Structures are given as C-alpha cells and as structure tokens.
Amino acid sequence: MEAEITLQVxxxxxxxTLDTRTTVLDALRDRLGVTSPKKGxxxxxxxxxxxxxxxxxANSCLTLAVAHxxxxxxxxxxxxxxxxxxxxxxxxxxxxxxxxxxxxxxxPGQVCSAAGIIEEAAAGHPSGxxxxxxxxxxxxxxxxxxxxxxSGNLCRCGAYANIVAxxxxxxxxxxxxxxxxxxxxxxxxxxxxxxxxMPAHPEERP
Amino acid sequence: MIPFDYRRAEDAASAVALVTGHxxxxxxxxxxxxxxxxxxxxxxxxxxxxxxxxxxxxxxxxADGRVRIxxxxxxxxxxxxxxxxxxxxxxxxxxLAGASGQLRNLATTGGNLLQRxxxxxxxxxxxxxxxxxxxxxxxxxxxxxxxxxxxxxxEDCVATHPSDMAVALAALxxxxxxxxxxxxxxxxxxDFHRLPGTEPQLDTVLxxxxxxxxxxxxxxPPRSAYRKVRDRASYAFALVSVAAAxxxxxxxxxxxxxxxxxxxxxxxAHKPWRALQAxxxxxxxxxxxxNFRAAADAELRQxxxxxxxxxxxxxxxxxxxxxxxxxxxVPAPDAGAAGTDHPEGPDGPRGTGWEDTTP
Numbered sequence: 156m157e158a159e160i161t162l163q164v165x166x167x168x169x170x171x172t173l174d175t176r177t178t179v180l181d182a183l184r185d186r187l188g189v190t191s192p193k194k195g196x197x198x199x200x201x202x203x204x205x206x207x208x209x210x211x212x213a214n215s216c217l218t219l220a221v222a223h224x225x226x227x228x229x230x231x232x233x234x235x236x237x238x239x240x241x242x243x244x245x246x247x248x249x250x251x252x253x254x255x256x257x258x259x260x261x262x263p264g265q266v267c268s269a270a271g272i273i274e275e276a277a278a279g280h281p282s283g284x285x286x287x288x289x290x291x292x293x294x295x296x297x298x299x300x301x302x303x304x305x306s307g308n309l310c311r312c313g314a315y316a317n318i319v320a321x322x323x324x325x326x327x328x329x330x331x332x333x334x335x336x337x338x339x340x341x342x343x344x345x346x347x348x349x350x351x352x353m354p355a356h357p358e359e360r361p
Numbered sequence: 362m363i364p365f366d367y368r369r370a371e372d373a374a375s376a377v378a379l380v381t382g383h384x385x386x387x388x389x390x391x392x393x394x395x396x397x398x399x400x401x402x403x404x405x406x407x408x409x410x411x412x413x414x415x416x417x418x419x420x421x422x423x424a425d426g427r428v429r430i431x432x433x434x435x436x437x438x439x440x441x442x443x444x445x446x447x448x449x450x451x452x453x454x455x456x457l458a459g460a461s462g463q464l465r466n467l468a469t470t471g472g473n474l475l476q477r478x479x480x481x482x483x484x485x486x487x488x489x490x491x492x493x494x495x496x497x498x499x500x501x502x503x504x505x506x507x508x509x510x511x512x513x514x515x516e517d518c519v520a521t522h523p524s525d526m527a528v529a530l531a532a533l534x535x536x537x538x539x540x541x542x543x544x545x546x547x548x549x550x551x552d553f554h555r556l557p558g559t560e561p562q563l564d565t566v567l568x569x570x571x572x573x574x575x576x577x578x579x580x581x582p583p584r585s586a587y588r589k590v591r592d593r594a595s596y597a598f599a600l601v602s603v604a605a606a607x608x609x610x611x612x613x614x615x616x617x618x619x620x621x622x623x624x625x626x627x628x629x630a631h632k633p634w635r636a637l638q639a640x641x642x643x644x645x646x647x648x649x650x651x652n653f654r655a656a657a658d659a660e661l662r663q664x665x666x667x668x669x670x671x672x673x674x675x676x677x678x679x680x681x682x683x684x685x686x687x688x689x690x691v692p693a694p695d696a697g698a699a700g701t702d703h704p705e706g707p708d709g710p711r712g713t714g715w716e717d718t719t720p
Contacts, residue, residue, distance in 0.1 A: 156364060156365065156366050156367060158367060174364070175364070175365060175366075175367040175409075176362045176364065176365070176399075178396070197400065198397055198400070198401075199393060199397060199461075199464055202461065202463060205463050208466075208467075211437075211466045212462065212463040212466060213463050213466050213467050214393070214463050214464060214467065217392060217393045217396050217397055217464075217467065218391070218392050218393070218396065218467060219367075219389070219392060219396060219409075221367050221411075222367075222389065222392065222411050222413060268462070268463060271462070271463070271466075272462060275437075275462065278441075279441065280437060280440070280441040281440065281441060281446065281453065281457060282457055282462070283454075283457040283458050283595060285457075288446040288447070288450050288453050288454070289446065289447055289450075291443060302594075302595070303594075303595050304462050305462075306461055306462075306594075306595035306596040307460070307461020307462055307463050307464065307596055308461075
C-alpha cells in the first residue's frame, strides 16, 4: 500500500508518496536524501538513527513514516542551521572541542540525543540516575545523568569519555544562557541558543 | 516485511471494529516493538490500525484517589508525571529503568504492556519456537537460558516477559481497561498476562480486536520502590527485578511491623510474577533482613532454574531483601556474616553457580 505524506524536515516541507512499510529513517535517507541520520542496527539498539521528532529525540528506524504525516523532524544537519548565527549547534561545537568521536558514524545520533537530553533535563524529566524523584524542576546534568540518559547511543570507537565531556559542556553552556538553574520555559532545542557562550571551534580561533 | 494496509483510527470504537473484522489486523501505537517484530519477520499483520492520534494520552487523578492513565501516554511522560513520581515512585523507577530515553519518548503505556518477549529464539524465525509457531518445539529449554524463566514456565516455553513497567503495576495492584466489540471490561493486571502452559503463543487474556484504552491505579500505597538487576548499568533487559508496595503498622517503631505488602518479580517468568508466598510470610511480620530473606525463600521453593540461570535464585533473594530494606529503613546485614549471600560480600555468594572464576 502507498500513502502520500508531508514531513517538515529540517525546516523544509517535503511531500512524498511512499510504501507504508517505510520507516522514518528510510524515508529520510532513501527517499529524501537526508543522510545525516545513520542506519546502524536498524532495531533501536544503537541510536545512530536518532532524530528530533516533533522536538523530542526518537529512534527513526523503529517508527513508520506514514504514522508521522505532518511531523516536524530535525536531524543533526538541521540542528546546525537552526542557531541564530547559522553556525553549528552548541552541542556540535562541544563534540568538536572535546573530540567526542572517532569514525563519526554514531555522531549525528549522539548530537541529536544530546540536544534532546538538555531539553528533557531542563523540563524536569527524571532519568534512572536521578536520585530524588520527589523534587520538581530542572535537573542538573551530572556525569552520571549524562551517561544514563545517553545510554541509547552506542559508540563502537569507544569515544564515551569525550562524549560525556562534550555533553557536559553543552549542558553547562545552556544553563548559563538560561541564567543559572534550568528553566523548563526555555527549550534548548526548538529555539536553539546562541553560540556566544560556547568555546569557539578550534578552526575559528583567532 | 510483508505489505500491509494502513488505517488511521477515527476513535477507539471504530479501531476495535476494524481490527475485530480482520483476523490479520493489529493495533499500532508507538510501534517500537511491533515494527521491530515486523522487520524480523516475527509479526506479519496484513493491516495496521494506528491508534496513536487518539486522545487517550492523559493521566487523570480522580476524586477517590485512583489514577487513570491513558493508553497513549508515553513512557517518558508517565515517568516524569509529578503525581506518579511523588505517589507511585515504583512506577516511575520501573519506567526509567526500561529501554532508552529515545525509545521511552515513543513507547506508550498500552504498548509497553503488550510488548513481546525478547527470547532470542522467538526473535529468530529460523529456529523452532512454540510461541512464534505453535508445535515446533522450544529451542530455549536446552539452549541459551540466561534471560529465561525460573518460575511458572512449561516444557513448551521458558520465555520471560520483558516489561519493567508491568512489574511495578503488578505490585501496585493496577487494572487494565479494555474495549472490545461487546463493550468495556477491567482486568486486574496480575490476570492480564498468562503463564505459557501449552499455549505460549498467547501472552495475555485479550481476545483479537480488544484494545487497551487505559491503566487504572488504586490509591497510592504509603511506600513503593522498584529495583532492577541487569548485565550492564543501563539499557538492558532485567535479569531480575523487584517491585514492592508496602504499608507499616507504625512508621515510627524501632522494629516496624508490616501491615500490608505486595511484591512482584520481573525477569523470572512469562508474566510479571506476583510473589504471593513471600507476601504471606511478610504480612504481620517484623521488618528484618532475616524475614525478608525467609520471604524470598518461601517464594523460591517453587523455582525451577534452567541450565544457565541458577544465579537468579540468589539474585532474587538479594534484590528482594534490598528493596524491602530500602522501603523500611532496615540496615544492611554484615556482608561477611555466615549464611549471607549478599552480592557485595567479600567473596561473593558461594555454591550458587555465579562465582567469578577469572583469576
């Protein structure tokens, strides 16, 4: 069976007719030529396909495109363009700064996931590493929180130590921009923050 | 994946009518397990009825203290719900112990209940499996059984139910609200999933076409908690998990007495395993580590470990005792004391088949 759907991909509406069996990942990569989300395991175990689906991180390999007609999708590629200065997203800059990758295959999924967890923590969503579920409000992204929240993104090169450092830096910068404590009213992803408080990309340093 | 017809449900009743009228139809919500099984060739629905846009996505606290959780509430949102976090911590903890953050953003309450076992033989269509193809035999009984059942299994199936959430719901005495062609019915969550017996292809008591519309929680117990033991620190299925809901006679007593307790075990059976024998030992008993362990032993008398999973017996014993200690404030025993198979003990447990033999 075929169906016509429209997806808003990295800010651009894309209408296509596809087989109902097509996942969001295959629609992006094979039909729309958006290849930043990667196919790793294709079973939701590795996280390389992670995108922001209607603002929340999701495994694009495990969900059918036809079920998401009208959805807004942000890939790692689109994260970059959505900062006010049009440059890389602070999470992407932090990954470069901290060498948070080796081969880079898992990286688009890692940065989408990291952008997602910064917003989730600011919105007060707890994780398995959150000690006290009885408190409300934004949650500080400690290393333990970052490791737990990023556990759905595998890195076969083993760049985890630097990934944690990169996410920590991006989270701290996001917190600084919010003026201290995380504020659920200030989403980090949808309204992508200015890169002013982030360290410059090594190649851009004076 | 075989081709299928896709329909977006207009409302719950028409979704039920569509699936009831088509023997090969299935409901689609978050899809994180169903789509995976379709890719594996384990599920081959000819029609998907998408219920994900139905407005069954709210958590409603009712005047009598009960809570009604819509079937489309995402696992991430249920775990983060303030009322659930404060009043039913076992449920939040169980949800947060399951899957990954990006999966919890997609997965729904009803879908979590209806996810199927991750038994490696069930998920591999090239191996015999009575659950996938009745009558072909069970590859796991004499195969890889690390993740398999020690309680309530049959010679036809030794698979375990993979949900964390459902284990917490069993300890919280939740009920599942189901809409069928003949109307609504409410099923206690402990009766919702089945033991395998001679029909392991049936995970639940649902008839074809019946749709889970909500989960109902009774008023919150004074204390509840969930603890999961797994092969890595995060993002793995349970080897063993324990959920408990508990009420003491006198919260301030030096050695409190347990007025009421409900315990459910995960990773050990074809369904969330309500530990009724353990509960019977503990009701009216003093909250002591010795009593917690005696309760676990009472439950485990009926256990039948397989080749690779004898380690689950001490693991259940230790995890059950740890959860109840945390809930009652009872201190941990001396890990080095005789007769203690505490996992943090200096030499680990002995003679239980899970010693570390590496030099």
